Amino acid sequence: MSDQQTRDAGNLTAEDEVVRICQDLIGIDTSNYGDGRGPGERKAAEYVMTELTEVGLDPVLLESEPGRASVIVRIEGEDSTRPGLAVHGHLDVVPANPDDWQVDPFAAEIKDDCVWGRGAVDMKDMDAMILANVRELARSGRKPPRDLVVGFLADEEAGGLKGSHWLVDKHADLFDGVSEAISEVGGYSVTFDDKQGQQQRAYLLQTAEKGIAWLRLHAHGRAGHGSVPNDENAVVRLAEAITRINAHTWPREYIASVRQLLDGLSDLVGISYTDDDASALMQRLGGARGFVEGTLRDTANFTMLDSGYKHNVIPQTASASLDCRFLPGHEDELMSVIRELAGEYVDVEVLHHDIALDAPFEGRLVEAMTSSLLAEDPGAAVLPYCLSGGTDNKALKKLGIVGYGFAPLRLPADLDFAPMFHGIDERVPLSSLHFGARVLGRFLATC
Known part of the structure; x- marks a missing residue:
């Protein structure tokens, strides 16, 4: 590499690299069939190792069994006496049948200003945001406010037994001193008309999961x-x-995060709801409606x-x-x-x-996530919600680590986002990746 290339690389920001990294990760097939079949995460883990060591970091790669690989790196913070923060994503994806897709699901093609491919939203987009920001941190020489334990994990799509749960059971020391965590499926936007008939964006911050x-x-x-x-x-x-x-009709129960979401949405749009019927209000959630409906019972x-x-x-x-x-x-x-x-x-x-997990929608970490979003989108609202699925935060809870979903994306109003999780034609807008890289960078600088 020439001196000029070195200087140019030193000036790269997370926003400059996030699309490239997302494409690179999608291009590595890490399909997890849940029955022992599949290529495993090793090739993607080796890619992550290269990206991290290139900027002077010292990550470790661990395999629960051959091919089932996770990567962990600890980054020292300004104040290591504070409890640390885990920032993690998973490298595996659910399988995709190419015959069902408009594009090759592992070609990472850019089309209609989006990166298309399996994992574009679940969750190689967030992996790319994390990796791009960690690289920028390392190049800059800046330290985050507290220690970060950054993980790129195996096997989440089959319950994490060969990834997060194995790490927690066999290598708990990697998470020493960590009290909180962020991961996938939270911090994305929904758009609706408010009570004045104006378009309003709200970001759904995941505080609970079933x-x-x-x-x-x-x-x-x-x-x-x-x-x-x-x-x-x-x-x-x-x-x-x-x-x-x-x-069987399962009875409804609005847990705290769901109640706060519905109350906040009701205030914004001017539509009331009852414990028996929230259908009119739920219509305003657009593509996120399915996720939320799954948390009512x-x-x-x-x-x-x-x-x-x-x-x-x-x-x-x-x-x-x-x-x-x-x-x-x-x-x-x-x-x-x-x-x-x-x-x-x-x-x-x-x-x-x-x-199941349930965390409070308050405290220093929530304030940092909220302020990072609003710094990039000042007119938006931030609301809590419960995820109907699950994440690797479940495994970390065994160590007493409180987890949130925060993979920030500002999404086009007409993008039907939630159905793309495990769906066909999965894609993420380039502008959303750039937005997410900026928001996550702000967050890591203030967390």
């Missing part, structure tokens, strides 16, 4: 010939259990079925996969209801379980 119970239902019966009547048919017993569970959705091996043979067993998400404090009740509805001929197996 718990996870991935269950497998196993129905048992009597095997037999397909031509002979059978009143102990496992397929029928499973179908009846599915029907009962699917028909516990949910149970069937996702896979498995039964039989020949057309004329009644099988002895039949199975179904059930994805349950529960609000904070609801886990025991949800499991009790599922077991009761499944019935006496159906066993309920827990394949994966993780906790």
Whole structure:
């Protein structure tokens, strides 16, 4: 590299690099099928290691098993006596079928002023914002206000057992002194008409997330010939259990973050709501409506079925996969209801379980996130919300670390954002990446 190139590289900002890094990461296929298949995160982790060591940092790469790699780097702060902050993202993505997409999901093509590809919003966009800002910090020689533990983690899309949970169980010392964390699915904007009929942006800051119970239902019966009547048919017993569970109405409960969101939105748009009906108000959330609707109650959705091996043979067993998400404090009740509805001929197996989270919408960290957003978008509002899915913050909670979702994006009003998570034609606007890089940089300088 020439002296001029070195000087130019030294002047690069996070905003200058964020699109390149996002494209590079999307171009590395890290599909996680959840069953041991897939390329793993090693290649992406090696890319992150190169980007970090290039600016003089000393990261570590750890594998829970061959190919399942995470990267951690600690950055010393101005005041190391303060509790540290974890800033983390995951490197894996859910699979994508190229036949369903307008573009190759791993080509990281720029089209219509967006970067397209699997991981563009979940969550290689945030990985790029983090990596770009850490590189700028290292080049500048500035220190953040407190220690940062920056992580690029494996296996989040399958529950984090080979990533965040493994790190917490086997390498908890990496997070020594850390009290708070930020990660994905928060800090993005929604746009709606306010009570004066003017367009208003609000940023949804994730302060809570539902718990996870991935269950497998196993129905048992009597095997037999397909031509002979059978009143102990496992397929029928499973179908009846599915029907009962699917028909169950889960009661509504507005936890604190949901109540604060709805109250704040109601004040902005001038539409009231009741505990029984918030539909008119929810309409104003646009593409985020699905995320929020999933937090009004516990949910149970069937996702896979498995039964039989020949057309004329009644099988002895039949199975179904059930994805349950529960609000904070609801886990025991949800499991009790599922077991009761499944019935006496159906066993309920827990394949994966993780906790619900609930953090306050107040304090120094929340103030830093809010002020960083409003510095770039002064007329906006910032509201809390609960995520219907889950993040690696669940694993860090085992160490007493309080987690928030803060991947800041100012989004076009007409972009249907939430359905792109695990959806087709996933993409992130270039302007949103630039905005997010600036906001995250402000935040890291004041956190």
